[in-house]
Amino acid sequence: MNNKExxxxxxxxxxxxxxQGKDGKVYLKSEFLQYPVDIVDEVHGPALNRMSTKRGIDEDYxxxxxxxxxxxxxxxxIDRTKDKPWPKDPVRKRVIESGCFLVAVGxxxxxxLRTDFRMSTTLGERKLMFDMNISQLQCLVLMKMLIKTIVNKQYKDAIKSFYCKTALFFVTEQYGKDMxxxxxxxxxxxxxxxxIYKSLVNGYNPHYMMSSLxxxxxxxxxxxREKVGECINDIINNPILAILIIEFDEFGRRLYNSIRNSEHYISETQEIIRSNIGNFLYKAYVLSLKGPSLYDDPWNCDLEREIELNKAKLSRCEILHQQGDIFIQKETERYR
Structure with missing residues (x-):
């Protein structure tokens, strides 16, 4: 704008x-708002990263x-989240009122690139993060540790931390916070x-608030994308193994030692262990049933009904043991 009128x-x-652009309009140069890089500074996108000697921490400007x-x-x-489990209307309202930034990077x-700017909804995303519960934040931290330890170690910086946060937003929107x-x-x-894996397969990773991006x-x-997708799929299929090799703060090793030395871990009787294994094998292989639902409360059940159901399962197990192949016979034997 003209500064006089x-x-x-x-x-x-x-x-x-x-x-002055080819269209005759006058544009602010984005490079004017970008920091000059000297020996001690690094630029990541629109941010200048600098080590604060006084505070002893990394800071972004x-x-x-x-x-x-x-x-x-x-x-x-705004339209998409109207009837979704999350975010609730008060949070949506705060996000809508938060506005956005234009940052000097194309x-x-x-x-x-000299006159390109980028829209940033960082204030709205900040409001969404403050609405998260502690388990969501732990989930985000665990996901970032897995990505950095396993994926980005093989494919440098392929999956950004921002992608993890976006995935958490989308999953929470779909299932709600209570999960x-x-x-x-x-x-x-x-x-x-x-x-994230689906995004890699589809070749499209939508920004949470601006899905056209x-x-x-x-x-x-x-x-x-295919190679990174395979790597992430391995984590999904072998989550325990993946967690035990997390290197940050020796997390994996300390967790393994904690499990190995746990009183609960070593005090379970052989009968309980065999029972748990048998029940899992029965559901996973014998009847081709889905395992316990993620949302089921294991303590909220009708015990007598469960006993009758298990009798029925055992009867079917006997039939399968007689008629099945060697694999089925082994699994039904373990279940019995």
């Missing part, structure tokens, strides 16, 4: 702040222009990882 500028001389409204690209999010495949409990953290983490664009080609 509220009309758009139409002409500009050689200026480090402005540039970002020049940004604030806009009091969400961009039109986020209107789909798209990786942009035609003119995230301390006794379900592992299963919830797998659901979040599966979201593909966060993979200009970053991961089809070959790399």
């Amino acid at each position: 509220p009309i758009l500028m139409t002409e500009v001389d050689n200026n480090e702040m402005y540039e 970002v020049f940004a222009c604030y806009c009091s409204n969400l961009p039109k690209e986020a209107m789909d999010w 798209h990786k495949q942009g035609k003119d 995230f409990r301390e006794d379900r953290i592992l299963e919830c983490t797998r659901k979040c990882l599966h979201w 593909d966060m993979f664009e200009g970053r991961l080609d089809a070959t790399l």
Whole structure:
């Protein structure tokens, strides 16, 4: 805008702040708001990363222009979340009122990076994060540790921390916050990882609040997506093994030692262990039934009915033991 009256500028001389486009309009240069990099500083996207010697911590600085409204690209999010389990209306209202930033960095495949800006909904995402419970935050931390230990060690920086947070948002939107409990953290983490895996398979990773934006664009080609997808799928299929090799703070080793030395772990009787194994094998292999639901309360059941059901299962098990192949006979024997 002209600084003397509220009309758009139409002409500009050689200026480090402005540039006249081919369309005749005058644009603010994004590079004017970018930090000059010296020996001790690093730039990541729009952020300058600097080590604060006084505070002894890493700090990020970002020049940004604030806009009091969400961009039109986020209107789909407003409509999409109306009837979803999460976020609830009060949180949605705070997110909508939070506005957005314009930050001085363009798209990786942009035609003119000097005048390209990026929209950032970081304030809205911050409001969403403050609505998370402790199990959701633990799930996010576990997911990031798995990604950094296993995936990004093989394929450097292929999966950003931002993708993990986005997956958590989408999964919470779909299932609600109540699913995230301390006794379900592992299963919830797998659901979040599966979201990332599906994005890799589909070749499209939508931004949570601006779903028309593909966060993979200009970053991961089809070959790399396939390799990274296989790696994440291995974690999903072998979560316990994956957790036990987490290197951060020797997390995996300490967890293994804790389990190995646990009184509960070594005090279970052989009968209980065999019973648990048999029940799992029965459900997984013999009857081809799904295992216990993620949402079932194991203590809230009709005991007498369960006994009758187990008698029926055992009767069918006897038949399968007589008629099945060697594999079925072994599993039914274990179940019996």
